[in-house]
Each structure stands twice: as C-alpha cells, then as structure tokens.
Amino acid sequence: MPIVSRGFQGRRRQPGAGLVPPGQYLVDDFPVLSAGPTPDIRLEDWDFTIVDETGGVAARWTWQEFRSLPAEEVTVDIHCVTKWSKLGTRWEGVAVDTLLEGVDTAAEFAVAFSDGGYTTNLPLEDLLGGRAWVAFGFEGEDLEPEHGGPARLLVPHLYFWKSAKWVRGLRLAEQDEPGFWESVGYHNYGDPWREQRYWDD
Amino acid sequence: MRWLEATVAETVPETARTVTLRLDVGDWRGHRAGQHVDVRLTAEDGYAAQRSYSIASPPGADRVELTVERIDDGEVSPWLTTDADVGDQFELRGPIGGWFVWDGDDTTPVLLVGGGSGVVPLMAMLRHHAASGSTAAMHLVYSARTLGDVIYRQGLEALASPHRAVTLTLTRESSPDWGGHRGRVDADLLADLGWPPSVRPHCYVCGPTPFVEVVADALVGLGHEPARVRTERFGPTGG
C-alpha cells in the first residue's frame, strides 16, 4: 500500500454520481496531452482528404472549401483515458456525415491521420450517425494549436485519444489497422462507459 | 528501483514561489551531484501523481534536500510547497540519472548554466565542489526573472570564491539598483564568462526546455563539443 500524503488531492474535483464514466475525475482546466511537438500548420497548405479502400482520393477540401461546408455547434462531454473528464464542452465543426456524403465505399473501418504522424483507428460506423465531427472551434473561439487547431477530429463517445488532433484526413479500410496508441497497449475500440482503456480490458 | 519513504524534517522558503524540503529518506543509499528523484503523492482514495525533482543537497549531506518551485495549476508542486508540513510523508524513488552528474574527480573547468529552477541540480554541484575541496575552476551563470526570483541568493554569495564564481543575469528586474547583468543568456555572455572551447570545459545546462535549447545551441555554436555539453530539460515551466 503506497504511503498516503496527508491532504493531497491533485487538480481534480470529485464527480457527481452517474455524470462521468467509471474511473474518471472532473477537471476545471483543459489538460494538454501530446505525443509530440505541436505542428506548425499554415492554412494555405492545409487540406482534408478522404482516401477510400482502393487508395484513391474520394474527396478533398482546402481550408476555404472546408469552411464553406455546413457546420454545427455541439455541446458534448469528453473523457480522456488518463482519467480526466470535462462536461459540457462546446465545439463547432463539420459533421463527418457531411464529409462522407457521396463517398462510395464498402469499407468498415477508418484510420484518421494527422500532421506529425499520429493515427487512430475506428469502425466507420462510429464516425457516422451524428457522432463525429471535424472541429475547428472550441468555446466560441478558433481551436488553439495546442488543442489540435486548426482542426481536430471529435468523437466524444470514445476515449479522447480517438479525437485526433491536427487531423488531415480519413483513410477508409476493409481491415482494421491499430493506430498510434492502439498498437502499443491501448484498447482498439475505447468505450469509456465500459472502461475499455487497455488491450486486456 | 523501489519507492522509498520520505518524511519532511524541515521546510525552508527560498523565494516567494520556491521551498526547500529537507527530508529523511528511509534506506537512502546516497547520490551524486546533479541527480534527481521521482516524487509520488497518493491521495486517500488511491489517486496518485508523480513528478521529478532535482536533489539540491550535495552527496554526503545529512538529509536529502529538494527545492521545489510552485506551479500554480500543478498537480504535485502545490502540495509540496504549500501543504507539506514537518512530519508529512510521501514516496520518493532514486537517485536517478548517471548522465547529468558532476563527481569532481578531475580538475577540468566546469561551466554551469541554469535558468529559473534549473539552478537546483547545479547548486548541488556547487555545494559538492565546496565540500570536497575541489580545485577545478567552476562558474555558474544563473538566469532568473528578478532578484526576488533568485533561489539560494544568500547561499550563492556565501559559496562564491576565486575558483567558484557565480554570475547572475536578470531578465525582468525593473529596479535601477541592480548593477549586474540584465537580459537572457546568449552566446556573447557565455563567451565572456566561460572558457574557450580549446580548454574543453564540462558544460551543464539546466532549466525550462526553451532555455536549454537556446543555451546548448549557443555553446555548440561557440565551438564546444556537443559531447561536453550535458543538458537537462524541465519542460515548459521549469518544473
């Protein structure tokens, strides 16, 4: 049993019952977690690409084209596998449903890829049905670089490592391909309500 | 390496934001100047957080001393600097690191360059230099924001001697009474205060990551061998 340090609480607040998934704590701030340096992205060089399972470019938008797409404001709870949760966060983004409209595919899986090399994998159906966005705004402001700006994936029903920062596209695939964290111990799916943090969960 | 039991024996405020904790550590095997420890705090419900802190005391001191800077939205430093009282306990692992150490077993000149709380492991080296009677020439160049932010101000004055020099440079001191260096550590200051590369001094650079990058690059730019420039990065805020 580790030594308990009198009065130590850390930065977290205790959650109310039922508000957060098991094992999570509420935080007041918005922790920045990163596997590498914040990429320096120029909007004139930015694009978002959907690559289908044949390897072909099924769709592509420049920043201007992307920002002309219909966008929506959503308020969601987010849960990080490192145990912090934030309730009622406000985002603005383009629904992935909108981006995949008109994309003809038989693929069941997707890999989101980002500037800096980060990847994460999801079943394609988890990106549809109003459950995922490519978000460019947070709490009424432009999404800051350290939080994934200019745009990040937002998939709040899964642990937040699936909401890839600095996202640049989706690669659709017939086979599932574990991404950056999924290939080194983190759960392939990552449902916070079933506490699917690691491979053996 | 296992977790050891640390008990706070004394707390010594150093500046408005930093505190030195003097600890009794069970089964402490001793350490080398420049090494650090990992500190782990566990709450009653099992929630734990862990951070690394450099050892400020020299080898052979009675107690293990850590000097901690309070980071306002930190997890661990607020407890260590504000809540920890004599008798409080936490866990500690170490000593860690054989790279960023100075043992004083040769007389090669030593240049120490510290930014903010990066001075802590360098202070252990200075204290070891004094305690061991080393004849190696040693020079600490220490960058802080204001005079009030200088950690160990009196201790540094007491340690300064002909072959153990301390130079402060302040980056945001507004008082006109400060007659010392102002501004960031740059290649010119290092060339002025350090030794030429042909002397092959040992260089130790410690502090926030941006500070370390700038200083290490400057030293290599001046011609010092990269292998002779040892660095320890504290991340964005210096601890």
Added chain:
Amino acid sequence: MDTSPLDGNGIAGALGELFAFDVTMAATTCAHCRHTQPMADLRAYVRAPGIVLRCASCGGVQLRLVQSTERAWLDVRGIQMLQVPAGTTV
C-alpha cells in the same frame, strides 16, 4: 519552438522500472535517420497516454511505453541499436 518535452533524464525513473541499466548512460541509433545520440538527449513527451521518446535530430518516434496496473507495453521499433556502457545497472 516546442516547449513541452522533457528529455531522457526526466523519464529515467519510469524506464528504470523496465530496464536494468541506467537509460541516461545509454545511446540509441535512430531507426528513422540513423543518428546516434545519448538517450539523455532524446525528447520525452510524458503528458500523454504513455511515454514517447523522439529523436532529437529528426523527431521520429524511437520508443513508446504504455503502463497499466497489470502490464507494460513497450515498442522500440524506432531504435535500430541501443548501446549500454558496462557497469551501469540500476
């Protein structure tokens, strides 16, 4: 400039749970760019779901470590070669 990383010194305690040698005394040859450097100089990202060590020269990922209470996962595909001086056991 990226202000967030620590370096190999800062994660030596955590890696000491897995390795029997002092990682700050070791050197790696990067599998991406072939540069050899002290592990102490690798850039360490610890505010992450795991620890990531990146080459100081090319930024490529050399090591990834994830730890749960039950087990640890370690990927070192980014290290082509690891050199450890004799006598550096922890």
